[in-house]
Amino acid sequence: MTDCQGEGIGPVTTMELYEKLTAQGDKVRSLKTAKADKADVDAAIQLLLKLKVDYKGVTGQDYQAGCPPSDMAVSNNRQLGNGGEEDTVDPWNVATNSAKGVDYDKLIVRFGSSKIDQELVDRIEKVSGQKPHHFLRRGIFFSHRDMHQVLDAYEKQKSFYLYTGRGPSSQAMHVGHLIPFVFTKWLQDVFNIPLVIQLTDDEKYLWKDLTLEDCHRFAEENAKDIIACGFDVNKTFIFSDLDYMGSSPEFYRNVVKIQKHVTFNQVKGIFGFSDSDCIGKISFPAIQAAPSFSNSFPQIFKGRKDVQCLIPCAIDQDPYFRMTRDVAPRIGYPKPALLHSTFFPALQGAQTKMSASDANSSIFLTDTPKQIKNKVNKHAFSGGKDTIEEHRQHGGNPDIDVSFMYLTFFMEDDEQLEKIRQDYTSGALLTGELKKMLIDTLQPMITAHQENRKNVTDEMVKQFMTPRPLDFNF
Ligand code: TRP
Numbered sequence: 001m002t003d004c005q006g007e008g009i010g011p012v013t014t015m016e017l018y019e020k021l022t023a024q025g026d027k028v029r030s031l032k033t034a035k036a037d038k039a040d041v042d043a044a045i046q047l048l049l050k051l052k053v054d055y056k057g058v059t060g061q062d063y064q065a066g067c068p069p070s071d072m073a074v075s076n077n078r079q080l081g082n083g084g085e086e087d088t089v090d091p092w093n094v095a096t097n098s099a100k101g102v103d104y105d106k107l108i109v110r111f112g113s114s115k116i117d118q119e120l121v122d123r124i125e126k127v128s129g130q131k132p133h134h135f136l137r138r139g140i141f142f143s144h145r146d147m148h149q150v151l152d153a154y155e156k157q158k159s160f161y162l163y164t165g166r167g168p169s170s171q172a173m174h175v176g177h178l179i180p181f182v183f184t185k186w187l188q189d190v191f192n193i194p195l196v197i198q199l200t201d202d203e204k205y206l207w208k209d210l211t212l213e214d215c216h217r218f219a220e221e222n223a224k225d226i227i228a229c230g231f232d233v234n235k236t237f238i239f240s241d242l243d244y245m246g247s248s249p250e251f252y253r254n255v256v257k258i259q260k261h262v263t264f265n266q267v268k269g270i271f272g273f274s275d276s277d278c279i280g281k282i283s284f285p286a287i288q289a290a291p292s293f294s295n296s297f298p299q300i301f302k303g304r305k306d307v308q309c310l311i312p313c314a315i316d317q318d319p320y321f322r323m324t325r326d327v328a329p330r331i332g333y334p335k336p337a338l339l340h341s342t343f344f345p346a347l348q349g350a351q352t353k354m355s356a357s358d359a360n361s362s363i364f365l366t367d368t369p370k371q372i373k374n375k376v377n378k379h380a381f382s383g384g385k386d387t388i389e390e391h392r393q394h395g396g397n398p399d400i401d402v403s404f405m406y407l408t409f410f411m412e413d414d415e416q417l418e419k420i421r422q423d424y425t426s427g428a429l430l431t432g433e434l435k436k437m438l439i440d441t442l443q444p445m446i447t448a449h450q451e452n453r454k455n456v457t458d459e460m461v462k463q464f465m466t467p468r469p470l471d472f473n474f
Pocket of ligand 1: 164165166167198200203311312313
């Protein structure tokens with residue numbers, strides 16, 4: 001059996017069936033358009049129906065155009081044309097009609113992941129011996145894949161490693177960008193495990209109107225902000241794709257293996273690529289998948305290919321890792337586990353996430369205390385009432401109030417936060433007062449980050465970004 005054939009009715013044969021079905025659907029359509037002979041059209045339809053029955057028999061799912069089988073299958077609302085009722089969540093777009101933000105419970109069902117429930121949070125506490133991070137306690141990290149397996153193995157002394165990343169699209173990072181890193185730092189501390197951080201300067205070059213030099217420079221600048229989160233250089237490897245891809249034969253071999261096992265049809269279904277997208281984009285997902293496999297980093301894992309990977313990321317990155325998890329067993333590697341976070345809302349409201357290209361949608365890590373104050377006061381969408389009298393009488397709505405949402409991310413004290421929720425809901429706390437609390441939380445936090453970043457030297461960046469063994473024995 002060659003590499004490409006997979007095992008029995010494995011993903012490859014279902015994928016072949018899927019591709020046949022898609023082709024047959026196209027054929028029926030073109031026959032109809034061409035007003036072909038009725039007998040020919042009927043015959044083509046009969047075959048299409050038969051393929052659909054076969055497909056359901058094998059996959060247990062109804063065939064849907066643009067939605068390939070298995071782990072990867074997720075309804076892609078652009079292609080299904082569902083009238084825009086579903087939230088849009090993919091690596092490039094996040095949008096919803098609801099002021100409360102994306103419906104994350106629905107997303108779990110659509111993506112086929114699992115909810116991080118109280119039981120899992122308690123288990124993380126038990127296994128790590130630490131109080132769970134408030135991102136876990138408050139459902140900011142809300143969804144996972146295979147986290148129980150990771151904990152089972154860890155309890156049996158089988159370690160794992162962390163992988164996360166960032167697309168360096170500009171020099172300016174905002175507070176939302178810190179969420180995965182703050183959480184990853186906590187995971188690294190409580191489990192004492194290696195961490196690899198991918199900076200996808202290649203991705204940004206392919207997707208944006210930027211030069212290679214710009215993207216690479218942004219990667220190094222962003223690395224400083226990441227290092228400022230407090231990572232330990234002896235346990236952390238940060239890499240730019242533009243540098244590491246060319247310097248690591250093992251990494252590139254994994255990229256090629258992945259590329260061989262994913263078809264154009266599959267990435268079209270997952271990412272919505274079209275015929276006019278450049279081929280760099282089409283093959284990029286393999287590069288984001290490769291760090292999920294431990295032998296991409298022989299200097300850290302001594303060539304071992306079986307070290308379990310855990311990826312903390314925002315839920316919009318899940319398509320990459322559905323693809324990764326689908327190919328993993330076919331190329332002899334364990335599937336990476338995942339922990340997914342919700343999005344950090346824009347100041348203007350939770351209908352979308354913050355954008356680095358709109359200065360007023362975000363609090364940047366470079367903002368001065370005064371800018372923070374002005375942005376919050378001017379732009380933070382309020383769930384309060386129009387007049388003080390009305391607000392006192394009816395109270396505000398914290399569920400759509402961006403200042404309150406931000407406090408759930410950054411205020412560590414659960415009791416204090418709960419009191420604010422109650423007071424705001426009852427009308428005892430006014431919008432201006434709530435905003436002041438947020439400003440008082442953000443200003444020292446951003447100032448501290450700026451201090452930390454100032455202390456990150458070019459020499460330190462170089463150290464973090466040099467392929468080398470870490471303080472772990474694999
Ligand atoms: N594609 C991500 C972005 O644009 C960057 C990234 C690469 C990433 N690998 C990752 C994010 C792993 C989370 C986990 O930001």
